[in-house]
Amino acid sequence: MTAQIIDGKAFAASLGERIAGHAAAFAARTGRAPGLAVVLVGTDPASQVYVRSKGRMARQLGMESFEHVLSEDCTQQELMSLIGDLNADDTVDGILVQLPLPGHLDSLAVIKAIDPDKDVDGLHPVNAGYLASGMPGLVSCTPLGCLMLLRSSLGNLSGLDAVVVGRSILVGKPMAQLLLAENCTVTMAHSRTRDLPAKLAQADIVVAAVGAAEMIQGDWIKPGATVIDVGTSRVTRDGKARLVGDVHFETAARRARAITPVPGGVGPMTIMTLMHNTLIAAYRRVGLPAPDLK
Ligand code: NAP
Numbered sequence: 001m002t003a004q005i006i007d008g009k010a011f012a013a014s015l016g017e018r019i020a021g022h023a024a025a026f027a028a029r030t031g032r033a034p035g036l037a038v039v040l041v042g043t044d045p046a047s048q049v050y051v052r053s054k055g056r057m058a059r060q061l062g063m064e065s066f067e068h069v070l071s072e073d074c075t076q077q078e079l080m081s082l083i084g085d086l087n088a089d090d091t092v093d094g095i096l097v098q099l100p101l102p103g104h105l106d107s108l109a110v111i112k113a114i115d116p117d118k119d120v121d122g123l124h125p126v127n128a129g130y131l132a133s134g135m136p137g138l139v140s141c142t143p144l145g146c147l148m149l150l151r152s153s154l155g156n157l158s159g160l161d162a163v164v165v166g167r168s169i170l171v172g173k174p175m176a177q178l179l180l181a182e183n184c185t186v187t188m189a190h191s192r193t194r195d196l197p198a199k200l201a202q203a204d205i206v207v208a209a210v211g212a213a214e215m216i217q218g219d220w221i222k223p224g225a226t227v228i229d230v231g232t233s234r235v236t237r238d239g240k241a242r243l244v245g246d247v248h249f250e251t252a253a254r255r256a257r258a259i260t261p262v263p264g265g266v267g268p269m270t271i272m273t274l275m276h277n278t279l280i281a282a283y284r285r286v287g288l289p290a291p292d293l294k
Contacts, residue, residue, distance in 0.1 A: 034282035042072035094120035145269025166209035208246035218251020
Protein backbone atom coordinates (compact mmCIF):
# COMPACT_ATOMS: atom_id res chain seq x y z
CA MET A 1 0.00 0.00 0.00
CA THR A 2 1.18 3.53 -0.68
CA ALA A 3 -0.45 6.07 1.55
CA GLN A 4 -2.34 9.08 0.34
CA ILE A 5 -0.41 12.20 1.38
CA ILE A 6 -2.52 14.56 3.46
CA ASP A 7 -1.59 17.96 2.07
CA GLY A 8 -1.76 20.41 4.98
CA LYS A 9 -0.50 23.27 2.85
CA ALA A 10 -3.34 22.94 0.34
CA PHE A 11 -5.96 22.46 3.08
CA ALA A 12 -4.65 25.52 4.95
CA ALA A 13 -4.81 27.61 1.76
CA SER A 14 -8.45 26.71 1.15
CA LEU A 15 -9.33 27.29 4.82
CA GLY A 16 -7.60 30.68 4.52
CA GLU A 17 -9.87 31.65 1.61
CA ARG A 18 -12.95 30.85 3.68
CA ILE A 19 -11.58 32.75 6.70
CA ALA A 20 -10.86 35.80 4.51
CA GLY A 21 -14.46 35.74 3.25
CA HIS A 22 -15.85 35.67 6.78
CA ALA A 23 -13.38 38.33 7.95
CA ALA A 24 -14.62 40.63 5.17
CA ALA A 25 -18.24 39.92 6.14
CA PHE A 26 -17.39 40.70 9.79
CA ALA A 27 -15.77 44.01 8.79
CA ALA A 28 -18.78 44.94 6.63
CA ARG A 29 -21.12 44.19 9.53
CA THR A 30 -19.17 45.79 12.40
CA GLY A 31 -17.09 48.49 10.72
CA ARG A 32 -13.79 46.96 11.84
CA ALA A 33 -11.67 43.94 10.95
CA PRO A 34 -11.06 41.08 13.42
CA GLY A 35 -7.92 41.98 15.39
CA LEU A 36 -5.05 39.73 16.48
CA ALA A 37 -2.42 40.95 18.96
CA VAL A 38 0.83 38.99 19.10
CA VAL A 39 3.25 39.60 21.97
CA LEU A 40 6.93 38.76 21.63
CA VAL A 41 9.38 39.01 24.51
CA GLY A 42 13.04 39.16 23.54
CA THR A 43 14.89 38.61 20.28
CA ASP A 44 14.87 34.83 19.74
CA PRO A 45 15.25 34.56 15.93
CA ALA A 46 12.82 31.63 15.53
CA SER A 47 10.16 33.42 17.61
CA GLN A 48 10.68 36.60 15.57
CA VAL A 49 10.04 34.63 12.37
CA TYR A 50 6.86 33.05 13.84
CA VAL A 51 5.54 36.41 15.04
CA ARG A 52 6.23 38.11 11.70
CA SER A 53 4.53 35.29 9.74
CA LYS A 54 1.45 35.42 12.02
CA GLY A 55 1.15 39.18 11.48
CA ARG A 56 1.60 38.80 7.73
CA MET A 57 -1.01 36.04 7.50
CA ALA A 58 -3.53 38.04 9.55
CA ARG A 59 -3.14 41.04 7.23
CA GLN A 60 -3.36 38.79 4.15
CA LEU A 61 -6.72 37.48 5.34
CA GLY A 62 -8.07 40.99 5.98
CA MET A 63 -7.52 41.08 9.74
CA GLU A 64 -5.87 43.75 11.85
CA SER A 65 -2.49 42.74 13.27
CA PHE A 66 -1.03 44.34 16.38
CA GLU A 67 2.54 43.33 17.18
CA HIS A 68 4.04 44.11 20.59
CA VAL A 69 7.71 43.50 21.29
CA LEU A 70 9.06 43.69 24.84
CA SER A 71 12.74 43.54 25.74
CA GLU A 72 14.33 40.26 26.88
CA ASP A 73 14.69 41.61 30.44
CA CYS A 74 11.13 42.96 30.80
CA THR A 75 9.49 42.34 34.16
CA GLN A 76 6.49 40.11 34.86
CA GLN A 77 4.61 43.26 35.83
CA GLU A 78 5.32 44.98 32.49
CA LEU A 79 4.10 41.92 30.58
CA MET A 80 0.99 41.55 32.77
CA SER A 81 0.23 45.23 32.31
CA LEU A 82 0.39 44.85 28.50
CA ILE A 83 -1.95 41.82 28.71
CA GLY A 84 -4.33 43.92 30.82
CA ASP A 85 -4.31 46.68 28.16
CA LEU A 86 -4.97 44.16 25.36
CA ASN A 87 -7.79 42.55 27.36
CA ALA A 88 -9.42 45.99 27.67
CA ASP A 89 -8.90 46.96 24.01
CA ASP A 90 -12.12 46.35 22.06
CA THR A 91 -10.32 46.27 18.71
CA VAL A 92 -8.34 43.23 19.88
CA ASP A 93 -10.22 39.92 19.50
CA GLY A 94 -7.30 37.55 19.94
CA ILE A 95 -4.17 37.67 22.09
CA LEU A 96 -1.25 35.35 21.51
CA VAL A 97 1.88 35.43 23.65
CA GLN A 98 4.72 33.79 21.74
CA LEU A 99 6.14 30.93 23.82
CA PRO A 100 8.56 30.03 25.24
CA LEU A 101 9.08 33.13 27.37
CA PRO A 102 12.49 33.97 28.91
CA GLY A 103 13.10 31.85 32.01
CA HIS A 104 12.53 34.63 34.57
CA LEU A 105 8.89 35.05 33.46
CA ASP A 106 5.98 32.93 34.74
CA SER A 107 4.30 31.62 31.56
CA LEU A 108 1.34 30.05 33.34
CA ALA A 109 0.51 33.32 35.13
CA VAL A 110 0.64 35.12 31.77
CA ILE A 111 -1.64 32.56 30.10
CA LYS A 112 -4.09 32.83 33.01
CA ALA A 113 -4.10 36.63 32.73
CA ILE A 114 -5.40 36.54 29.14
CA ASP A 115 -9.17 37.07 28.80
CA PRO A 116 -10.41 33.51 27.94
CA ASP A 117 -12.63 35.01 25.21
CA LYS A 118 -9.44 36.33 23.52
CA ASP A 119 -7.27 33.27 24.25
CA VAL A 120 -6.79 32.26 20.60
CA ASP A 121 -4.04 29.79 21.55
CA GLY A 122 -6.66 27.90 23.59
CA LEU A 123 -4.26 27.43 26.51
CA HIS A 124 -6.21 29.18 29.28
CA PRO A 125 -7.49 26.67 31.88
CA VAL A 126 -11.03 27.97 31.24
CA ASN A 127 -10.79 26.96 27.57
CA ALA A 128 -9.16 23.62 28.47
CA GLY A 129 -12.10 23.07 30.82
CA TYR A 130 -14.66 23.98 28.16
CA LEU A 131 -13.04 21.46 25.81
CA ALA A 132 -13.09 18.71 28.44
CA SER A 133 -16.75 19.54 29.23
CA GLY A 134 -17.82 19.60 25.59
CA MET A 135 -18.70 23.30 25.78
CA PRO A 136 -17.85 25.86 23.09
CA GLY A 137 -14.56 27.63 23.78
CA LEU A 138 -11.32 28.29 21.94
CA VAL A 139 -9.34 25.16 21.07
CA SER A 140 -5.55 24.93 20.91
CA CYS A 141 -4.47 25.60 17.32
CA THR A 142 -2.32 22.56 16.47
CA PRO A 143 -4.79 19.86 17.62
CA LEU A 144 -7.63 21.75 15.95
CA GLY A 145 -5.66 21.67 12.68
CA CYS A 146 -5.01 17.93 13.15
CA LEU A 147 -8.72 17.31 13.64
CA MET A 148 -9.57 19.24 10.48
CA LEU A 149 -7.07 17.15 8.50
CA LEU A 150 -8.45 13.91 9.97
CA ARG A 151 -12.02 14.88 9.11
CA SER A 152 -11.01 15.86 5.58
CA SER A 153 -9.26 12.51 5.10
CA LEU A 154 -11.62 10.15 6.95
CA GLY A 155 -14.99 11.91 7.11
CA ASN A 156 -16.73 10.45 10.14
CA LEU A 157 -14.30 9.41 12.91
CA SER A 158 -16.95 7.77 15.11
CA GLY A 159 -15.97 4.42 16.63
CA LEU A 160 -12.36 4.49 15.41
CA ASP A 161 -9.50 3.55 17.73
CA ALA A 162 -7.08 6.46 18.14
CA VAL A 163 -3.70 6.61 19.84
CA VAL A 164 -2.29 10.03 20.71
CA VAL A 165 1.44 9.84 21.46
CA GLY A 166 2.39 12.73 23.75
CA ARG A 167 0.35 14.35 26.52
CA SER A 168 1.37 18.01 26.50
CA ILE A 169 -1.13 20.74 27.35
CA LEU A 170 -0.39 22.29 23.95
CA VAL A 171 -1.00 19.24 21.74
CA GLY A 172 -1.55 15.76 23.23
CA LYS A 173 -4.22 16.45 25.85
CA PRO A 174 -6.48 18.70 23.73
CA MET A 175 -6.03 16.31 20.79
CA ALA A 176 -7.28 13.40 22.88
CA GLN A 177 -10.29 15.48 24.03
CA LEU A 178 -11.15 16.43 20.44
CA LEU A 179 -10.98 12.80 19.31
CA LEU A 180 -13.12 11.70 22.24
CA ALA A 181 -15.70 14.31 21.25
CA GLU A 182 -15.69 12.72 17.76
CA ASN A 183 -16.59 9.40 19.44
CA CYS A 184 -13.19 7.79 18.94
CA THR A 185 -11.87 5.35 21.53
CA VAL A 186 -8.76 7.16 22.66
CA THR A 187 -5.51 5.90 24.16
CA MET A 188 -2.99 8.50 25.34
CA ALA A 189 0.61 7.32 25.23
CA HIS A 190 3.57 9.11 26.84
CA SER A 191 7.14 8.51 27.96
CA ARG A 192 6.09 5.92 30.58
CA THR A 193 3.84 3.93 28.23
CA ARG A 194 4.75 0.24 28.08
CA ASP A 195 5.00 -1.40 24.66
CA LEU A 196 4.02 1.50 22.39
CA PRO A 197 4.21 -0.70 19.25
CA ALA A 198 1.45 -2.94 20.70
CA LYS A 199 -0.76 0.10 21.34
CA LEU A 200 -0.17 1.45 17.83
CA ALA A 201 -0.94 -1.95 16.28
CA GLN A 202 -4.59 -1.37 17.31
CA ALA A 203 -4.82 2.24 16.12
CA ASP A 204 -6.95 3.34 13.18
CA ILE A 205 -5.70 6.86 13.88
CA VAL A 206 -2.23 7.80 15.13
CA VAL A 207 -1.40 11.35 16.21
CA ALA A 208 2.28 11.62 17.10
CA ALA A 209 3.32 14.68 19.14
CA VAL A 210 6.58 13.82 20.86
CA GLY A 211 9.49 15.67 19.29
CA ALA A 212 11.72 12.59 18.80
CA ALA A 213 13.01 12.21 15.24
CA GLU A 214 11.41 9.24 13.44
CA MET A 215 10.92 7.23 16.65
CA ILE A 216 7.72 5.58 15.37
CA GLN A 217 8.69 2.86 12.93
CA GLY A 218 6.63 2.00 9.88
CA ASP A 219 6.00 -1.57 11.03
CA TRP A 220 4.40 -0.29 14.25
CA ILE A 221 1.58 1.21 12.16
CA LYS A 222 -1.59 -0.82 11.64
CA PRO A 223 -2.13 -1.42 7.92
CA GLY A 224 -4.72 1.07 6.69
CA ALA A 225 -4.26 3.53 9.57
CA THR A 226 -4.35 7.32 9.19
CA VAL A 227 -1.24 8.99 10.58
CA ILE A 228 -0.91 12.62 11.66
CA ASP A 229 2.67 13.58 12.46
CA VAL A 230 2.91 16.70 14.62
CA GLY A 231 6.54 16.28 15.66
CA THR A 232 9.28 18.41 14.18
CA SER A 233 12.96 17.67 14.70
CA ARG A 234 15.96 19.11 12.89
CA VAL A 235 18.43 16.43 11.86
CA THR A 236 21.48 16.27 9.60
CA ARG A 237 21.41 13.53 6.96
CA ASP A 238 24.14 13.11 4.35
CA GLY A 239 25.52 16.47 5.45
CA LYS A 240 22.21 18.23 4.86
CA ALA A 241 19.93 19.79 7.52
CA ARG A 242 16.38 18.39 7.30
CA LEU A 243 13.15 18.67 9.23
CA VAL A 244 11.64 15.28 10.13
CA GLY A 245 8.63 14.15 12.12
CA ASP A 246 8.12 11.62 14.91
CA VAL A 247 7.15 8.96 12.37
CA HIS A 248 9.54 7.25 9.97
CA PHE A 249 7.75 8.54 6.90
CA GLU A 250 9.00 6.23 4.14
CA THR A 251 8.22 2.98 5.96
CA ALA A 252 4.97 4.23 7.52
CA ALA A 253 3.70 5.42 4.12
CA ARG A 254 3.90 1.80 2.93
CA ARG A 255 1.37 0.68 5.57
CA ALA A 256 -0.85 3.68 6.27
CA ARG A 257 -3.89 4.62 4.14
CA ALA A 258 -3.06 8.31 4.61
CA ILE A 259 -0.25 10.27 6.28
CA THR A 260 0.86 13.88 6.79
CA PRO A 261 4.34 14.80 5.58
CA VAL A 262 6.84 16.84 7.60
CA PRO A 263 7.13 19.58 6.51
CA GLY A 264 3.89 20.44 4.73
CA GLY A 265 1.39 18.59 6.93
CA VAL A 266 0.42 19.88 10.36
CA GLY A 267 2.72 22.95 10.35
CA PRO A 268 0.78 25.06 7.79
CA MET A 269 -2.47 24.22 9.61
CA THR A 270 -1.28 25.62 12.95
CA ILE A 271 -0.97 29.21 11.72
CA MET A 272 -4.29 28.95 9.83
CA THR A 273 -6.17 27.64 12.86
CA LEU A 274 -4.80 30.64 14.78
CA MET A 275 -6.49 32.83 12.16
CA HIS A 276 -9.60 30.64 12.47
CA ASN A 277 -9.67 31.15 16.23
CA THR A 278 -9.23 34.91 15.88
CA LEU A 279 -12.20 35.01 13.50
CA ILE A 280 -14.34 32.90 15.85
CA ALA A 281 -13.34 35.05 18.85
CA ALA A 282 -14.26 38.21 16.94
CA TYR A 283 -17.74 36.95 15.99
CA ARG A 284 -18.47 35.70 19.50
CA ARG A 285 -17.24 38.89 21.18
CA VAL A 286 -19.72 41.03 19.26
CA GLY A 287 -22.54 38.54 19.80
CA LEU A 288 -22.78 37.32 16.19
CA PRO A 289 -23.08 33.60 15.41
CA ALA A 290 -19.58 32.29 14.61
CA PRO A 291 -19.14 30.53 11.25
CA ASP A 292 -18.50 26.77 11.46
CA LEU A 293 -15.38 26.14 9.40
CA LYS A 294 -14.40 22.81 10.96
P1 NAP B 1 6.33 18.36 24.82
O1 NAP B 1 5.62 19.33 25.67
O2 NAP B 1 7.80 18.19 24.96
O3 NAP B 1 5.63 16.93 25.02
C1 NAP B 1 6.19 15.78 24.46
C2 NAP B 1 5.37 14.59 24.90
O4 NAP B 1 5.97 13.43 24.33
C3 NAP B 1 5.33 14.37 26.42
O5 NAP B 1 4.00 14.14 26.83
C4 NAP B 1 6.21 13.15 26.64
O6 NAP B 1 5.76 12.30 27.68
C5 NAP B 1 6.04 12.40 25.33
N1 NAP B 1 7.17 11.51 25.08
C6 NAP B 1 8.48 11.76 25.22
N2 NAP B 1 9.20 10.68 24.90
C7 NAP B 1 8.31 9.71 24.56
C8 NAP B 1 8.44 8.37 24.15
N3 NAP B 1 9.62 7.80 24.03
N4 NAP B 1 7.33 7.67 23.89
C9 NAP B 1 6.10 8.23 24.02
N5 NAP B 1 5.92 9.53 24.40
C10 NAP B 1 7.02 10.24 24.68
O7 NAP B 1 6.12 18.67 23.27
P2 NAP B 1 4.86 19.37 22.49
O8 NAP B 1 4.87 20.82 22.75
O9 NAP B 1 3.63 18.58 22.70
O10 NAP B 1 5.36 19.15 20.99
C11 NAP B 1 5.58 17.85 20.49
C12 NAP B 1 6.23 17.96 19.12
O11 NAP B 1 5.33 18.61 18.24
C13 NAP B 1 7.52 18.79 19.06
O12 NAP B 1 8.38 18.24 18.07
C14 NAP B 1 7.05 20.14 18.60
O13 NAP B 1 8.06 20.87 17.93
C15 NAP B 1 5.96 19.73 17.65
N6 NAP B 1 4.94 20.75 17.42
C16 NAP B 1 4.68 21.06 16.11
C17 NAP B 1 3.71 21.98 15.84
C18 NAP B 1 3.42 22.31 14.42
O14 NAP B 1 2.69 23.25 14.16
N7 NAP B 1 3.94 21.55 13.46
C19 NAP B 1 2.99 22.61 16.87
C20 NAP B 1 3.26 22.24 18.19
C21 NAP B 1 4.23 21.29 18.44
P3 NAP B 1 5.79 12.72 29.25
O15 NAP B 1 4.60 13.60 29.44
O16 NAP B 1 5.70 11.43 29.94
O17 NAP B 1 7.09 13.44 29.45
